[in-house]
Ligand code: KG4
């Protein structure tokens with residue numbers, strides 16, 4: 540099954556082509572990060588306009604890269620939500636138009652499910668995938684600019700929400716902390732880079748454990764970063780490192796605790812923040828079960844993960860041309 544996947548839920552115009560949910564044939568991402576950096580965050584109206592300008596070119600580039608023609612495709616998949624409504628609409632209407640014009644089934648995909656299935660993709664482009672896949676049941680931790688969720692995946696398509704953020708998402712915390720420290724946008728890569736220059740004793744920043752809850756809270760940490768920056772002599776690199784360690788500590792401890800409590804056979808990481816090196820290392824060191832993390836290009840928003848998810852959702856995800864965007868769409872209750 541050859542699927543073209545379209546993703547426009549936030550600020551990347553992205554299209555991927557994937558065979559049987561695992562073989563990556565193309566993954567083209569037109570990022571708007573430079574444009575939004577000027578404003579210090581994603582401006583929804585600006586994002587939708589740029590999606591419109593980039594969309595057709597990105598579809599063409601992905602088909603060219605994959606070496607496929609429209610007749611080869613079995614389905615068109617698209618992120619229907621959650622995300623910015625105006626941005627989602629551009630991808631959705633493109634997908635509907637292609638499905639109609641080329642007479643292909645349309646599959647609506649939940650963005651979070653896309654992040655989950657990034658772990659099934661073979662990162663080596665064009666190569667047939669190796670036989671190993673993540674073992675289920677699994678805990679997936681999705682950490683991005685809009686999400687911090689711990690989800691129990693009993694089997695394909697069966698999810699239970701185990702924990703989520705009560706305020707800022709993990710990526711949002713990185714972005715806000717970077718802003719406070721004057722490190723630019725997006726904050727995650729900027730903080731990770733700055734933290735590499737830190738001295739041996741970075742300040743210890745507070746962790747919000749929330750008792751026995753599996754939920755997260757990161758808004759206090761942002762305030763703490765501001766306070767330490769104002770009141771101490773600590774260099775920016777040290778504060779960045781203290782912040783990064785605090786976020787990674789909370790994320791990994793809760794992921795491991797939920798995995799142990801549920802008897803999960805693996806932990807899967809995904810979302811933009813999963814690109815963070817120290818987070819990947821800490822989770823691998825602490826997890827009692829195998830940890831799967833996609834390469835950074837497949838952690839951040841992309842169309843290949845949407846095409847991959849569509850393969851595992853081929854029947855239940857099939858939609859008519861009246862498919863609408865769902866700006867908020869929980870993956871599970
Ligand atoms: O998944 P994604 O591309 O878009 C959303 O769906 O939100 O995630 C973007 C988020 C941003 O908040 C960005 O700062 C964060 O992921 N991020 C990182 C890193 N790379 C991206 N956070 C920490 N370390 C990184 N290396």
Ligand code: ZN
Nearest residue numbers: 683810811840
């Ligand atoms: Zn995302």
